[in-house]
Amino acid sequence: MDTPNKSGPGNSISAIGELSMRTRFISRRGLLQTAAAAGAASSFISKPLRAATESDVLIIGAGLSGLRAAHDAQDGGAKVQVIEGRNRAGGRVLSLTDIPGNPEAGGNGIGAGYGRMIDSAQRFGVELMNIAERAPLIFQRELVLDGKVIKESEWADHPRNAFKGPMKKMMPWQPMPLLMSTKNPLGKNYEDWYDPKSFGLDVSMHDWFLSQGLDEASIELAYNINCEHGASAHDVSSLMVAFTYSWGNMQRDILPRATYAGKGGNQSIPNAMAKALGDKVHYKKAVVGIRSDGNMAEATCADGSVYRAKKIICSIPFAALRNVKMDPVVPGAQGRAIKTMGVQKLTQSHIVAKKPFWTEDGLKPGLWTDGIVGNMMAQPFGQKPDEITSFTLWHRGWMADQIDRMPEAEAKKAIIAGVEAIRPSAKGKLEVRGFKSWQTDPFSCGDWAIWQPGQVRDFIQHVAKPHGNVHFCGEHTALSNRGMEGAMESGERAAQEVLQAL
Known part of the structure; x- marks a missing residue:
């Protein structure tokens, strides 16, 4: 989600008890629907297991969902152990603390x-x-198509403007949020996205756009160039997107002028959660196999270590879980979901400017492009609200694929060259200080989950079901929330399941 992400001095919410109480258990309808009783698996190893450690609950993954599950299970009296493949906590929450802001x-x-x-x-x-x-x-940015800056005042009559009617006056990034705000099929009932009565909307965004009167050229301009979800309007469900926007609008309805960030970075939250668990979090434990019988479950790591528990809570994203041997194999719709659910292709570049080139060329700081630069957004997180400390470049879909095929050093050079070609005033003033490809990260294999057309209907009631003594959490299993809050919701639900079963 392209939202503000870090603060310098701002307004602390150390005294927002009332807000916290109002939102503490928000949107929990349906959370317990996924707490189906675990059935015994049919096969297991024939000799006793030898484990490096045993616990009541083993949590795989020290991201938000896994850490929330660990704390809730521990608070409920269970002995917990967390293992994490990376050398850090946070999962897909990653703050670049070595970059200004x-x-x-x-x-x-x-x-x-x-x-x-x-x-x-x-x-x-x-x-x-x-x-x-x-x-x-x-969100102050210039439109760039075919390498040329197109001023907002020129856009309505520009030959590249394929929009019709009132949309003709809109910049390419404006129709999508407008349509999803005024014609969202879910309205304010965002939780209806997983209700079977909504499954008729589980079609591609492309088909939904056509139903709203957009033609192919308009869809290309309004969605495919810089995809918010998926790689094109063809491979993401309009039901997922409608849920995302309806849920986001709910956030603004609660408190319109409120977007928060953890002081020092959002990763400070999972870091603090992991620290509170102490030595119960083991890092550099990449899981390669998960096995379960009717009584116990175990996880085997790439370094040969084995962890055994009465219950496992697995927060591994499905795109990465495909690379883990499951014994027994996950059957049916849940197994198909693990194998086929989509994931957002996303690579980010973080650029620091040695001098404020935007004051020299008179253009807006950011760029929205149809080239390798992607969506370049200013990060104003210095001591003053208008102090730009860095730029985040969002490379999605085909842009991420193109960049990820290059060696990192070559990719950084290509990105800098792309910005400099558009803005000569930036030449020699840019440095890529941060670079993150989520789809080449073996522990995520992409960013957030993408529900493809038909997958909400086919998988939504199955993704979080326990498999023997293995339970699942992660934002891809959440029902009522998105992103970080969805991850937390799923960890809470998984902990409830195992505590009820122990």
């Missing part, structure tokens, strides 16, 4: 309705800052 390479703004995130920040001593006042500068 601490930009986010993962989870971004925390909305007013992120009750679990807000609770966790308060519980574990992380200060939250309101960064909403910095948002306007983030």
